[in-house]
Amino acid sequence: MSDALRPPPTTVVVFAKAPLPGFAKTRLIPALGAEGAAALAARLLRFAVTEALAAQLGAVEVWAAPDGQHPAFAELAQRGGITLRAQGEGDLGERMARAFAFHADRSTAAQAPPVLLIGTDAPGLDRHYLRQAAAALAGHDAVFGPALDGGYTLVGLRRPAPQLFDAMTWSTSAVMAETRLRLQRLGLRHAELPPLTDIDEPADLERLPPGWLTGLPPD
Template identity: 55%
Template sequence: MSPVRIVIIAKAPIPGFCKTRLIPALGATGAAELAHRMLNVAVNAALASDVGPVELCVSPGLDEYDWSALDLPGGLTWSGQGIGDLGARMARAAQRATSDGAPVVLMGTDCPSLDSGMLRRASAALLDHDASLIPAEDGGYTLLGLQRFDETLFEHMPWSTPGVAAETRRRIARLGWRLCELPPLHDIDEPQDLPRLPAAMRAELPAHLRSTP
């Protein structure tokens, strides 16, 4: 199998632009700072997995934001997300990444527990499956791996609802594809998710938000 390209769908850690649902707990600046730390965790996990090239697919685009100021690790390739809803942006990234026949793993930056080992498992599953999926406990997903592209996996999806993973499973089944589903992980989207951060990140939160669930 060709090396697996990992594409990280990322928003710049700009106050008021990213992690807006965490602003009531952390403030706009605090939410952006946490987003920056989670971005670093995601990039380092992808690079450490060593399954293939790692692409950071970003919003705002490279001409609109100084991404170099974030001092992210080297060894990345870069692309802009472009316009459209999340599905349109993910579809473009997936189609581009698979255009040369190589498999792709799409991931975000909201799940610090998505480590290099899980990325290797999801990538290895594509040896004998058409798709791999790591659901999120809130009903979405934290990772989608694909051997090839099909736009129906991204069109008219109820993004940011508890039905995303289930609908993705249904669409994969309709395609007749073999799916490998790995155990669910927890995204950090809402204030009630903050206690599920890794201990080192949780220690930087205000004291009242640090207690484990």
């Protein structure tokens, strides 16, 4: 990527569950079985980290749940280019707010770079999408990648805004709508990218790119 097209330096945080059977992608178990759902979760994790590195925006961190002990996380760390951290306790909003606050607290004389936080559920969230998000943050306080189910797949902030995550009812179709209201109340200017599909429910599997289900353990 040429310097003229490179977005400002941006940290990319990948939130990921350990791809354990019965722990990751549990809503896909009726379609794929526990082993198959976990195997797909591992593929989604590898894809998200590969694209985060390929975006060449800055530091890439994988924040793992419940911790970073699973072999999938060790494999990623051995590849190099990422820092592995634990998400810690609390609901999703508390953990997300903690990640943004962590980077703000680490800044010293130099201003901390903006942070993009993504999950591992959206195979459409590739390096190009990440670069668009980073570029949008150059002129906005926040950027979001809405999901077609009413949530969002990406959130980027120039500085922490824990009010966006506090006491949110997650995994509902109202998450993005409620977030827009909170952004307005906080006086934050935000940008939205084109919506993407989250792979959460069996019906979502039809939206996976070709080949993603090949070779998964049988149900």
